[in-house]
Amino acid sequence: MKERTKFILIALVFVAAYYIPFGAQNVRNGIMEAFFMLQEYAREHVLACLIPAFFIAGAIACFVSQAAVLKYFGAGAKKILSYSVASVSGSILAVCSCTVLPLFAGIYTRGAGIGPATAFLYSGPAINVLAIILTARVLGWQLGLARAIGAVVFAVATGLLMAFIYRKEDQARATGDILLPEEEARTRPLWKDAVYMLVMILILIFAAWARPKDPVGFWMAVHRVHWPIAVGLIILLGIILKAWFSKDEVIMWTQSTWGFAKQILPLLFAGVLVAGFLLGRPGHEALIPEHYIQSLLGGNSVGANLFASVAGAFMYFATLTEVPILQGLIGSGMGQGPALALLLAGPALSLPNMLVIRSVIGTQKTMVFVTIVVFMSTIAGLIFGAILP
Numbered sequence: 001m002k003e004r005t006k007f008i009l010i011a012l013v014f015v016a017a018y019y020i021p022f023g024a025q026n027v028r029n030g031i032m033e034a035f036f037m038l039q040e041y042a043r044e045h046v047l048a049c050l051i052p053a054f055f056i057a058g059a060i061a062c063f064v065s066q067a068a069v070l071k072y073f074g075a076g077a078k079k080i081l082s083y084s085v086a087s088v089s090g091s092i093l094a095v096c097s098c099t100v101l102p103l104f105a106g107i108y109t110r111g112a113g114i115g116p117a118t119a120f121l122y123s124g125p126a127i128n129v130l131a132i133i134l135t136a137r138v139l140g141w142q143l144g145l146a147r148a149i150g151a152v153v154f155a156v157a158t159g160l161l162m163a164f165i166y167r168k169e170d171q172a173r174a175t176g177d178i179l180l181p182e183e184e185a186r187t188r189p190l191w192k193d194a195v196y197m198l199v200m201i202l203i204l205i206f207a208a209w210a211r212p213k214d215p216v217g218f219w220m221a222v223h224r225v226h227w228p229i230a231v232g233l234i235i236l237l238g239i240i241l242k243a244w245f246s247k248d249e250v251i252m253w254t255q256s257t258w259g260f261a262k263q264i265l266p267l268l269f270a271g272v273l274v275a276g277f278l279l280g281r282p283g284h285e286a287l288i289p290e291h292y293i294q295s296l297l298g299g300n301s302v303g304a305n306l307f308a309s310v311a312g313a314f315m316y317f318a319t320l321t322e323v324p325i326l327q328g329l330i331g332s333g334m335g336q337g338p339a340l341a342l343l344l345a346g347p348a349l350s351l352p353n354m355l356v357i358r359s360v361i362g363t364q365k366t367m368v369f370v371t372i373v374v375f376m377s378t379i380a381g382l383i384f385g386a387i388l389p
Helices: 003-019 025-063 066-073 079-087 100-109 114-126 129-139 141-165 167-175 190-207 218-224 226-244 247-279 290-295 302-314 322-331 336-345 351-361 363-387
Strands: none
Touching (some): 025 100, 025 190, 025 247, 066 114, 079 114, 079 141, 100 351, 114 363, 129 141, 141 167, 190 226, 218 226, 247 302, 302 336, 322 336, 336 363, 351 363
8 A cells, every 4th residue: 555545545544533523423423333334234234144245256156168158148149049038037136235245246247248247237136036025015016016017128228338338348347348257177077066056046035035024925934944044055056965975076166165255245345335335224213304305206207307316326226125114215205216216226226336346347337337327217117106106
């Protein structure tokens, strides 16, 4: 670190310590909420969601061949196939906006085109079958259906727009201007690698299985046994590694997993702290009072929908938590249009995941991606609010 950078950091800490009104209640609430939110994230998401996702990303980077990635997600792949696969991936992986990041980093660094990669990035948390079902049950079938349709359309549209804007760069990746590793000879049948990946995906799904609101039914029945199932799958994964993989391959996999973890986790934790300080956890007031946000979301104006999209984009939503949040906001007078806008922008984006996306694809692409999602969410909210006042 340069001496000038050290001086600037020390100066910033001094200015903050000197001028921040720590005696103000909202500032104190914000500080406490920042750490409460970080604790909640560490307890509820790191072990059950992020760690399995890191191992999946490491496996993709190590064992999914570049040719396979380019076949389905590369710039030269058939758009119908690549965007179809990318846009429905969230129905398989019920993950939040942060958990999808290591998976996105894995496929993008292996040569996936920016279009299919960002379609996957959006669809991962947005097209969550459990969340869509819960939305329809709690908030009404109209909002649930609009969320499902909007999420699929947004995933494809976002990917196509990103691919069009950065078509020259994708062409450079496809023609070899960007150096990519040579293909290695396959040591195992494809079906073994497929089973290996499927077992890890199932571990992620069952480990992160959320407790449904309804105490009876299929989802609750699965929730009661989700940890035994996850443990059984972990044992099966150990057997697969012992039988089908060499020691060097296992070491390479764990090193790749650690590489993703040390890149992503510090940025995620910093982003969660900032988001907690500004907005707090659902139902807990932080620096920005909740009633200010609620007062801006009534009706179906452009401003209300835009604010819902922007607020949703920066606020962190753990999987399924957006439904009870919206239930309270709608009860306080939030319009149907802004509700859909927040549903389409919120689960797919957050301040923590923006920081990580920037580290993978750069500042400019991240800003364009976020702008596209916010803009489309605003338009979708306006249309839905006009159809269903």
